[in-house]
Amino acid sequence: MTLRLRLTxxxxxxxxxxxxxxxxxxxxxxxxxxxxxxxxxxxLSGSSMAYGFDPMNGAKMWxxxxxxxxxxxxxxxxxxxxxxxxxxxxxxxxxxxxxxxxKVFLLNGGSCSAxxxxxxxxxxxxxxxxxxxxxxxxxALYPVSKYIYxxxxxxQYAVGGSMVQFGAEALKAKKIGYINHDDxxxxxxxxxxxxxxxxxxxxxxxxxxxxxxINDVTAPMLRIRASNPDVLLLTTYARPAALIIKKAHELGxxxxxxxxxxxxxxxxxxxxxxxxxEAFKNVYIQDVLADVPGSPxxxxxxxxxxxxxxxxxxxxxxxxxxxxYGLPSAMTVxxxxxxxGPQPTREKVLEAMSTMKFDSGVMAGPIEFTPxxxxxxxxxxxxxxxxxxxxxxxxxxxxxxxxxx
Amino acid sequence: xxxxxxxxFLQQGILSGLVTGSVYALLAVAVVxxxxxxxVPNFAQGELFMVGAYVALFLVLVMGWAYWLVIPVTIAxxxxxxxxxxxxxxxxxxxxxxxxxQLVIATLGLAYVLKGLVRTTGLxxxxxxxxxxxxTSAIMIGDAVLTRLDLLIFAVAIxxxxxxxxxxAWTRTGRAMRAVGMNARGAQRVGVNLxxxxxxxxxxxxxxxxxxxxxxxxxxLITPDIxxxxxxxxxxAIVGGMSSVPGAVLGGFIIGIAENLVGLFISTNAIVVAxxxxxxxVLIVRPQGILGGRLQVxxx
Numbered sequence: 032m033t034l035r036l037r038l039t040x041x042x043x044x045x046x047x048x049x050x051x052x053x054x055x056x057x058x059x060x061x062x063x064x065x066x067x068x069x070x071x072x073x074x075l076s077g078s079s080m081a082y083g084f085d086p087m088n089g090a091k092m093w094x095x096x097x098x099x100x101x102x103x104x105x106x107x108x109x110x111x112x113x114x115x116x117x118x119x120x121x122x123x124x125x126x127x128x129x130x131x132x133x134k135v136f137l138l139n140g141g142s143c144s145a146x147x148x149x150x151x152x153x154x155x156x157x158x159x160x161x162x163x164x165x166x167x168x169x170x171a172l173y174p175v176s177k178y179i180y181x182x183x184x185x186x187q188y189a190v191g192g193s194m195v196q197f198g199a200e201a202l203k204a205k206k207i208g209y210i211n212h213d214d215x216x217x218x219x220x221x222x223x224x225x226x227x228x229x230x231x232x233x234x235x236x237x238x239x240x241x242x243x244x245i246n247d248v249t250a251p252m253l254r255i256r257a258s259n260p261d262v263l264l265l266t267t268y269a270r271p272a273a274l275i276i277k278k279a280h281e282l283g284x285x286x287x288x289x290x291x292x293x294x295x296x297x298x299x300x301x302x303x304x305x306x307x308x309e310a311f312k313n314v315y316i317q318d319v320l321a322d323v324p325g326s327p328x329x330x331x332x333x334x335x336x337x338x339x340x341x342x343x344x345x346x347x348x349x350x351x352x353x354x355x356y357g358l359p360s361a362m363t364v365x366x367x368x369x370x371x372g373p374q375p376t377r378e379k380v381l382e383a384m385s386t387m388k389f390d391s392g393v394m395a396g397p398i399e400f401t402p403x404x405x406x407x408x409x410x411x412x413x414x415x416x417x418x419x420x421x422x423x424x425x426x427x428x429x430x431x432x433x434x435x436x
Numbered sequence: 437x438x439x440x441x442x443x444x445f446l447q448q449g450i451l452s453g454l455v456t457g458s459v460y461a462l463l464a465v466a467v468v469x470x471x472x473x474x475x476v477p478n479f480a481q482g483e484l485f486m487v488g489a490y491v492a493l494f495l496v497l498v499m500g501w502a503y504w505l506v507i508p509v510t511i512a513x514x515x516x517x518x519x520x521x522x523x524x525x526x527x528x529x530x531x532x533x534x535x536x537x538q539l540v541i542a543t544l545g546l547a548y549v550l551k552g553l554v555r556t557t558g559l560x561x562x563x564x565x566x567x568x569x570x571x572t573s574a575i576m577i578g579d580a581v582l583t584r585l586d587l588l589i590f591a592v593a594i595x596x597x598x599x600x601x602x603x604x605a606w607t608r609t610g611r612a613m614r615a616v617g618m619n620a621r622g623a624q625r626v627g628v629n630l631x632x633x634x635x636x637x638x639x640x641x642x643x644x645x646x647x648x649x650x651x652x653x654x655x656x657l658i659t660p661d662i663x664x665x666x667x668x669x670x671x672x673a674i675v676g677g678m679s680s681v682p683g684a685v686l687g688g689f690i691i692g693i694a695e696n697l698v699g700l701f702i703s704t705n706a707i708v709v710a711x712x713x714x715x716x717x718v719l720i721v722r723p724q725g726i727l728g729g730r731l732q733v734x735x736x
Binding site: 076077078080081084213239240241242244245246247249250251253254257269270273274277281282283296297300303304306307 | 441449453456563574652656659
């Protein structure tokens with residue numbers, strides 16, 4: 032072969048390769064020359080809307096900021112949004128629609144653990160990355176799934192462990208009362224609570240599990256009172272939490288009550304539902320933010336919200352307490368897409384996420400993933416809540432629970 | 437568990453159970469009167485109750501009305517809605533020779549429509565409370581603690597049930613309803629307008645649901661899912677006897693108390709199982725329910 036022919040063949044090969052790279056990228060669903068399509072879902076209506084509507088707004092405003100700054104490697108983020116109504120069937124249907132019909136590149140959604148866990152099988156079969164919005168979704172995170180990342184607003188396992196740690200360390204409890212749900216979500220946080228209690232020298236834990244639809248909380252509250260604990264830890268959703276705080280007050284239970292982050296979707300409404308500010312004389316609430324909501328440290332988040340949603344921000348009760356939880360989820364997606372380079376593939380994004388660690392500036396602890404643990408957040412802060420104002424209790428409280436296959 | 441604890445649990449469990457049981461009893465009566473006159477289990481009973489709660493919430497929260505106005509308007513709205521459903525939907529299903537299954541499906545359709553309607557309002561986005569009709573300050577009865585609101589719920593439920601018994605026993609309308617329940621064709625032959633009576637029964641069921649909603653929702657909070665309370669009303673009706681109004685009342689109290697005693701003496705996990713356990717026991721021992729009269733066998 033002459034030199035000239037060799038050079039021609041080489042040039043032709045290079046040309047082919049140069050064209051092949053974008054062609055490969057184009058084969059990846061949801062990626063075009065100018066856009067990256069992301070599928071989002073959360074409860075945007077119904078009684079669980081408070082868990083997803085504003086966290087999604089938080090994530091959306093982060094994506095909008097990135098787009099304003101030029102996008103990711105020149106591509107704008109395009110969002111396709113579905114309402115999953117906190118319901119497993121609706122959520123799986125939304126994931127399918129976004130993946131198969133809208134051909135999104137990855138999924139960023141889920142605010143309710145049980146519903147989000149239901150998508151695990153589908154996501155793994157389709158090999159599509161799922162970055163949960165603010166669901167803890169421990170059932171999808173343990174055992175680790177290559178395609179699923181989440182727990183930005185704290186893993187449920189970590190919730191139980193952190194609560195027990197706070198009760199023992201900050202409130203000096205020697206005996207603990209614990210009310211959880213009788214479902215998978217309740218079982219996860221209880222598992223870690225037991226580990227933490229053992230870690231603290233076998234602290235006695237009086238556990239009462241209730242159905243989330245319970246109407247009369249007399250029995251669990253009376254059993255708790257009879258066991259005479261130094262503190263009552265509540266890991267229930269908003270409705271049972273309000274009923275229990277109300278009943279505790281009626282029964283004259285005056286020990287500290289610590290409410291997990293899952294029951295704090297709307298604190299103003301919680302106080303209204305309990306109907307008596309006196310009931311909040313000794314109440315603490317768990318939070319997973321870096322500081323008290325609205326503090327100078329977090330002001331930038333609330334300013335950003337006001338700018339993005341001026342009409343919504345003007346309404347009473349907005350932004351809702353869970354709004355900032357959507358940000359670290361969107362930050363993770365953006366960071367992974369950036370790290371995946373100008374020709375992103377789902378595999379590259381997953382690889383980037385598997386060793387990601389960054390400080391979101393929003394959450395109590397760093398967002399940290401390892402190849403063997405895809406739950407981002409393990410630490411929590413606690414606030415003394417008097418029914419009106421929240422005061423930070425110094426320190427962060429971390430669960431010692433570790434997944435054992 | 438000490439003797440003092442057992443005594444306290446018994447007192448508190450029974451008294452609190454009577455309060456929630458009185459509301460289950462009211463709703464069970466609503467289920468039974470429809471079942472007796474139309475042979476249809478109304479699977480939208482819980483949703484009528486839920487709608488009553490949201491109508492009252494809307495009037496209090498959005499309209500800012502006082503309770504003396506909210507209560508009659510809520511009752512009227514739910515009553516008219518239920519009666520219209522019977523008149524417009526159920527009667528047409530009957531006219532087109534619809535039988536039990538189609539009628540039951542129609543009630544399921546109503547349940548979905550009502551739930552969907554509430555969700556579109558945005559009021560159901562978070563659990564909410566109606567202002568209680570009485571103070572929630574605690575009072576001691578023996579060693580047990582109840583609130584003034586609890587006593588009011590119990591008293592009103594008893595009064596409403598007593599009025600219903602009086603109506604069935606002594607008024608022309610009540611007798612017509614009973615006649616239709618016993619033998620619809622026979623009642624028609626002596627001049628009872630079946631369609632009108634069925635409409636009135638549905639209206640009455642709406643009225644009871646609205647009263648139950650205004651009474652109990654300040655205590656259990658309102659969400660679009662509170663219709664599940666009707667499952668306990670069905671349990672109460674089955675335990676007491678699906679064809680017996682006094683049985684429904686008794687069943688309501690039994691379910692309310694059973695929930696608490698099972699929760700207190702066995703496990704709080706078992707609270708949800710208690711009503712179904714009661715149903716199973718009754719079905720084995722007395723299939724027609726405690727006050728269900730003689731067991732009737734239909735020959736095919």
